[in-house]
Amino acid sequence: MKLQHYLGGLEGLDPISLETRVFVEAWEERIFGIHTAMMALSPQLDLEMTPSTFNTVWTWADLRKGAESMNPFDYFKFRYYEKWLGGISGYFVAKGYITQAELDARTQAFLSSSSAMPARGDGKVDARVRKYLLIGDDPKRERAAPPRFAPGDAVKIADPKSVEHTRLPGHLRNKFGIVDSVYPDAYTYLCDTGPDGIGNAMTVYCVRFDPQDLWPGNTETNFTFYADLFEAYLEPTSAS
Numbered sequence: 001m002k003l004q005h006y007l008g009g010l011e012g013l014d015p016i017s018l019e020t021r022v023f024v025e026a027w028e029e030r031i032f033g034i035h036t037a038m039m040a041l042s043p044q045l046d047l048e049m050t051p052s053t054f055n056t057v058w059t060w061a062d063l064r065k066g067a068e069s070m071n072p073f074d075y076f077k078f079r080y081y082e083k084w085l086g087g088i089s090g091y092f093v094a095k096g097y098i099t100q101a102e103l104d105a106r107t108q109a110f111l112s113s114s115s116a117m118p119a120r121g122d123g124k125v126d127a128r129v130r131k132y133l134l135i136g137d138d139p140k141r142e143r144a145a146p147p148r149f150a151p152g153d154a155v156k157i158a159d160p161k162s163v164e165h166t167r168l169p170g171h172l173r174n175k176f177g178i179v180d181s182v183y184p185d186a187y188t189y190l191c192d193t194g195p196d197g198i199g200n201a202m203t204v205y206c207v208r209f210d211p212q213d214l215w216p217g218n219t220e221t222n223f224t225f226y227a228d229l230f231e232a233y234l235e236p237t238s239a240s
Contacts, residue, residue, distance in 0.1 A: 019079075028081040035063060035084060037125070040132035047131060050124040056095050059137075059190035063087055065165045141201035143186040148231055149205060153179045155234045157207075161195040168196070168233050171214055176237065177207040180226060187230075197232030205229055 023029045038058040041050065066087025067075070075083070092098050098106075149155060159173040160166070167189065186201040193199070208226050211219040 023081070024079065025081075031081050031084050031088065035088060036133070037129050038088070039137075040129040041125065045132065045137065047128050048124070050128050051122055052125050054097075057191075058091065061165055061190035061193075062091060066090060068165060137190075139187045139189065139201075141186045141188055143184075143203065144201065145203075147182050147203040147205075149179045149182070149203075149234060149236075151179050151181055154237045155179060155205075155207060156237050157229070158197070158233050158235050160197050160233070163194050163196070165191070165193050166196045167193070167198060167230060169227065172209070172227060172229075175209060175214060177209040177227075179205050179234075180208040181206045183228075189230075198230055202231045205231065205234060207234070 023032070035058075038054060039060070040047070041052050041054045042058050043055055044057055063084065067083050070083065070086070078086070089103060093100050093103060155177055157168070157172045157175050157177065160168065162168070183204045183206070187204045188201040189198045205228070206226055207229050208224050211223065211225050212221075214225060
C-alpha cells in the first residue's frame with residue numbers, strides 16, 4: 001500500500017467510480033478463477049501434488065506488487081480486474097511460462113476470433129483448488145517471542161524503505177499513536193517485504209490515533225482512528 005495504492009487523506013481524485021458489481025464483464029470471473037488456481041497450485045502449500053506445470057510461488061502479495069509497480073496514471077486508467085490481468089500476464093512472461101511475443105500472438109488470435117476460450121481442466125488440479133478454497137492459507141502462527149508493546153503504550157510509527165510492497169498505510173508513517181490491544185499469537189505475511197520489515201511471524205497490534213494528528217484541521221471530531229499494524233512498524237517513544 002504505497003503511492004496511489006493508499007490514498008488516505010488525499011483530495012481532488014475525481015472522478016470516482018461508483019460501480020458496485022463484483023464482475024463487470026464475463027472475462028473478469030475467469031481472471032479471478034485463474035488467480036485463485038495459481039494460489040492453490042503454488043508449491044509452498046502443503047497440498048497433494050498435481051500434474052499442473054505451474055511450479056512457482058504466487059500469492060496475494062505478488063498480485064499486489066504487480067499493481068503497485070504500475071505507472072500511477074495507468075493505475076487510475078484501468079479497472080480493477082484489468083490490473084489483475086496485466087499483473088498475471090506479466091508474471092507468466094517474467095517466469096518464462098510464455099514469451100511476450102507468444103502472448104501478443106495469442107491475444108490477437110483470440111480477439112480476432114468469435115469462438116470462446118476453450119475450457120480445460122484436470123481432476124486432480126480441480127480437487128486441489130477446491131481444497132485450497134476450503135482451508136485457505138492461515139497466517140496465524142505460534143508466538144516465538146513475547147510482544148514488545150502492551151496496551152496503553154505510546155508508539156511512533158516507523159517509516160521503512162518500501163521497495164516492492166508494504167502493509168503500512170502511507171498516512172500513518174512517522175505519526176504517534178497508542179496501543180489499544182495486542183492480538184493473540186503471531187501472524188505472518190504472504191511474502192518477505194525486504195527492508196520494509198515483514199518476514200517471520202510477529203505480533204500484530206491494534207493502534208489508535210487522534211485523527212487531528214493524522215489530518216490536522218481537515219477532519220471531523222469526536223471519533224478515533226484505529227489501524228492493525230505489524231510489530232515491525234512500531235517504535236517506542238520517550239512516553240512508553
